[in-house]
Amino acid sequence: MIELVSSWRCFDGEQRVYKHDSKATGTPMEFAVFLPRRALNGEECPTLMYLSGLTCTWENMVSKGGSQRTAAELGMIIVSPDTSPRGEDVADDEAWDMGKSAGFYLNATQEPWAKHYRMEEYITQELPEILEEHFPVDLSALGVTGHSMGGHGALTLAMKNPGLFKSVSAFAPIVNPMNCPWGEKAFSGYLGSDRSTWASYDACELVKARGWKGRILIDQGTADSVLEVQLKPWAFEKACREEGVDLTLRMQGGYDHLYYFVATFLPDHIAWHYDELV
Amino acid sequence: MIELVSSWRCFDGEQRVYKHDSKATGTPMEFAVFLPRRALNGEECPTLMYLSGLTCTWENMVSKGGSQRTAAELGMIIVSPDTSPRGEDVADDEAWDMGKSAGFYLNATQEPWAKHYRMEEYITQELPEILEEHFPVDLSALGVTGHSMGGHGALTLAMKNPGLFKSVSAFAPIVNPMNCPWGEKAFSGYLGSDRSTWASYDACELVKARGWKGRILIDQGTADSVLEVQLKPWAFEKACREEGVDLTLRMQGGYDHLYYFVATFLPDHIAWHYDELV
Numbered sequence: 001m002i003e004l005v006s007s008w009r010c011f012d013g014e015q016r017v018y019k020h021d022s023k024a025t026g027t028p029m030e031f032a033v034f035l036p037r038r039a040l041n042g043e044e045c046p047t048l049m050y051l052s053g054l055t056c057t058w059e060n061m062v063s064k065g066g067s068q069r070t071a072a073e074l075g076m077i078i079v080s081p082d083t084s085p086r087g088e089d090v091a092d093d094e095a096w097d098m099g100k101s102a103g104f105y106l107n108a109t110q111e112p113w114a115k116h117y118r119m120e121e122y123i124t125q126e127l128p129e130i131l132e133e134h135f136p137v138d139l140s141a142l143g144v145t146g147h148s149m150g151g152h153g154a155l156t157l158a159m160k161n162p163g164l165f166k167s168v169s170a171f172a173p174i175v176n177p178m179n180c181p182w183g184e185k186a187f188s189g190y191l192g193s194d195r196s197t198w199a200s201y202d203a204c205e206l207v208k209a210r211g212w213k214g215r216i217l218i219d220q221g222t223a224d225s226v227l228e229v230q231l232k233p234w235a236f237e238k239a240c241r242e243e244g245v246d247l248t249l250r251m252q253g254g255y256d257h258l259y260y261f262v263a264t265f266l267p268d269h270i271a272w273h274y275d276e277l278v
Numbered sequence: 279m280i281e282l283v284s285s286w287r288c289f290d291g292e293q294r295v296y297k298h299d300s301k302a303t304g305t306p307m308e309f310a311v312f313l314p315r316r317a318l319n320g321e322e323c324p325t326l327m328y329l330s331g332l333t334c335t336w337e338n339m340v341s342k343g344g345s346q347r348t349a350a351e352l353g354m355i356i357v358s359p360d361t362s363p364r365g366e367d368v369a370d371d372e373a374w375d376m377g378k379s380a381g382f383y384l385n386a387t388q389e390p391w392a393k394h395y396r397m398e399e400y401i402t403q404e405l406p407e408i409l410e411e412h413f414p415v416d417l418s419a420l421g422v423t424g425h426s427m428g429g430h431g432a433l434t435l436a437m438k439n440p441g442l443f444k445s446v447s448a449f450a451p452i453v454n455p456m457n458c459p460w461g462e463k464a465f466s467g468y469l470g471s472d473r474s475t476w477a478s479y480d481a482c483e484l485v486k487a488r489g490w491k492g493r494i495l496i497d498q499g500t501a502d503s504v505l506e507v508q509l510k511p512w513a514f515e516k517a518c519r520e521e522g523v524d525l526t527l528r529m530q531g532g533y534d535h536l537y538y539f540v541a542t543f544l545p546d547h548i549a550w551h552y553d554e555l556v
Contacts, residue, residue, distance in 0.1 A: 008538035009501070015538055063537070066344035069545070223287070259341070260286040260293055267347070 002134055005030065011072035012037045015062060020130065024122035025085040026115060031127065032058040032080040033135060036072045044138040046277040047077040047131065048270060049165075051123070051146030051153040054182070055101050057082050061147070061266075064259040070270040077137055078270070081127060083149070085116040097182055098189055104177070105153030106201050108190035117190060123153065124161050143167035143273040147262055148231075149174055149182070151218070155203035155236075159210050167276035169217035169269045171262050172224055175236035176204045182230050204239045215246040217272050219265040221255025280412055283308065289350035290315045293340060298408065302400035303363040304393060309405065310336040310358040311413060314350045322416040324555040325355040325409065326548060327443075329401070329424030329431040332460070333379050335360050339425070339544075342537040348548040355415055356548070359405060361427070363394040375460050376467055382455070383431030384479050386468035395468060401431065402439050421445035421551040425540050426509075427452055427460070429496070433481035433514075437488050445554035447495035447547045449540050450502055453514035454482045460508050482517045493524040495550050497543040499533025 002020040009015075013036040022029040039045045048071075050061050058080040061067060071078045084090075084103030091112035093099035099113075108117035131137040144165045146154035151173020158168035177183020178198050187198045199205040220233050227233075233249055240247035255261040280298040287293075291314040300307040317323045326349075328339050336358040339345060349356045362368075362381030369390035371377035377391075386395035409415040422443045424432035429451020436446035455461020456476050465476045477483040498511050505511075511527055518525035533539040 008534060008536060009499070009532040009542075010538040011542045064341050066347060066541070068538070068541070069344060069347075221287070254287040256286060258286060260288040260346070263344070263346070264287075264289045 002130060010034070011068045013068065013072050014040060015068060017058065022085075022122055022126060024118045024126045027085040027087045027090060029085070029122065030058060030082055032062045034062075034068050034071050034078040035135065036075045036077065038075045039077055039136050042136055043075075044136045045075055045077045046141035046274060047079060047137045047143070048273050049079045049081070049123070049142065049144045051081065051105060051144065051150030052083050053146070053148030053150045054083070055096050056150075057101070060259060061262065064263060065266050066263045067266055067270060070267040074271065074274045076270060076274055077135065079127070079131060081123060084119065090116045093189075098186060102149065102186065104149060104186045104190060104201070105157060106190055109197070110190060110192045113190050119153075120157065124157055124164060128164060139164075141166060141277040143169075143277055145169045145171070145269055145273065146173065147171040148257065151175075152177060152183075152203060155216070156201055156206055159203070159206040159212055160200070162213060167214060167273045168212070169272060171218075171265065171269070172220050172231055172257055173203065173218060173233070173236075174230060175233055176202060178202045178205065179235070180230045180232065204235050207236065207239045207243055207245055211243050212245050214276060215248065216240065217269060218247065218249045219252055219269070220249065221252050221257065221261050223254050224257040226257060280408060288312070289346045291318060291346065291350050293346060295336065300363075300400055300404060302396045302404045305363040305365045305368060307363070307400065308336060308360055310340045312340075312346050312349050312356040313413065314353045314355065316353045317355050317414050320414055321353075322414045323353055323355045324419035324552060325357060325415045325421070326551045327357045327359070327401070327420065327422045329359065329383060329422065329428030330361050331424070331426030331428045332361070333374050334428075335379070338537060339540065342541060343544050344541045345544055345548060348545040352549065352552045354548060354552055355413065357405070357409060359401060362397065368394045371467075376464060380427065380464065382427060382464045382468060382479070383435060384468055387475070388468060388470045391468050397431075398435065402435055402442060406442060417442075419444060419555040421447075421555055423447045423449070423547055423551065424451065425449040426535065429453075430455060430481060433494070434479055434484055437481070437484040437490055438478065440491060445492060445551045446490070447550060449496075449543065449547070450498050450509055450535055451481065451496060451511070451514075452508060453511055454480060456480045456483065457513070458508045458510065482513050485514065485517045485521055485523055489521050490523050492554060493526065494518065495547060496525065496527045497530055497547070498527065499530050499535065499539045501532050502535040504535060
C-alpha cells in the first residue's frame, strides 16, 4: 500500500510524492518519483535512484536539481528517497549530522538506533520491490547516484549490490567515512566501536574488497568547504586506480557543495546513467 | 554602491545575490543576477528580468526554476528582483496577498503604503541604472518576464516602457487586476478607491490604450487553481486579438500554478526572449 501525497505535472511527465508504511524502518516513509510521459503511458523505463545528503529529504533535489528536464528528454524515471526514518518515536540527536536526516544508508546495530535506522535494507530491498510493483521501473536498468552522504550511499550500496544497481555515480561523496569526522561520528553511533564492522560501509574499503564491474563518474567542486576534512576523493581515486576500476573523477573548478553545483552536473549524470543502462 | 551577499558557481557562470540601499523604496533591497561565462569575461549580454509572484523573493525562481542552464547555453544574464520593499519600518498586512512580498510592481499613492511601495520606479528606473553601471548588461537587449503577480508586472511595465523592455512574456499572469479579487484588494489599498487610476496598471487596459509592438508569449496551466477567479487570460487574449497584438497564449494541459510548471516552460521563454532580443 502506497499513498499518493502530491503530484505535479512537470516537463510533460509527473513529479509525484508517495507515503507508505515501511517494514524495514518500522515507520512511515516518503519518497518522490518523476515519471516521464512514456512511463505514464505504461512503458518500462530505465530508472535512476538519487540519494540525498545530510539535512535533506526527498525534496531538495526534486525542487532544486532540475532533474526532470533531462529525465523527460531521455525517458528516465528518477526516484528520490528520504535520508532517514522520521517520526516522534524515532531516536534522534541534537546535531544535524546524526539521527534524523542523517541515516547514512546503513543498518544500525547499536541502541537507540537499531530499531528504525535500517536505510540500507529500505533502499536495497523494500524500495526496489515497491518500485517494481507500482511503477513501470525496469529493474534490470536501475542506476544509483547521490550527493555527499548520499554519494557515500550510492557508492557503497552499488558495490554491495551489483546485481541490483547496474550503474553508479556521485556528487561530492563521502568516500572514506572510516577516516573523516562525519563518518567516524555516525559509524560510532550506529555501528559501535568495533571498526571492523565499518569497512562494509566504506567506499574505499569496498572497492578494494569487491571492485566494480563498470565505470564510475564522480563530480567534486574545488571550492567545497568540506573537501579536505570530510570528502577527500583522492583516497577513492587511488583505490580505484590500484584496483583497476574505471573511475572518472572530475575536480570542478570553483564549485561548492550546494545545489547550484549539483544542478550544474546532474544533466550530465542522468545522461551518463542512461548510456550505461540502455 | 551594491554589496555582494552570495555567489555560487553554476553552469560555468555565477549565480549572485546583491544588496543595496534603494532610493526608490527607501529601504535596502536584494536582487539576484546570473552571469554566464561570457558576462564574467566582460562581454555585453542580452538580459532577461524575471519578476516573481506573491509570497516570493528573488530566491524562488533562482533556486527552483532551472533558469541558469538555458541562460548559460545562450549567454544571457538573468536578473531576479524582490517582490516588495522589506524592513521593520515598512508597512505590512497580515494577509499574504498585500504588503510585503506583494508589491504588485506599482507606485503606491495611499497611506500607509506610499512611502516605501514604489516597485514600479525601482524596476523601471533604479534597477536598470544599477545593472548598466555594474554588469555587462546590454540595455538595448533587455526583456522581462514574470509569474502570476510578476506576470502582471512584466506585461504592464513592458507596455508602459517599450523603450526599456524590448521583449515580454509571462507565466500564469494576472492580466486583469481591476477585475479579480487579488487585484481589487491590492489596488484599493495601494492606489485608493478611484478606479480611473487603476487602468495604468492593468494589462488588458494597457493593451487597448498603448498596444505592443512585438510578440507576446504566455504559458498558463489548465489545472491552475486560481485560473478562473484570479487569472482569466482569455480577457487578455481577446484584447490582444482586437488590437492586433501578436499574442501566443498556450493553455498547457494539466499544469498547476507552482514552480514545477514554471520550470517546465522557463527554458522555452528564455530561448524565446533570446530570439527576440538578439
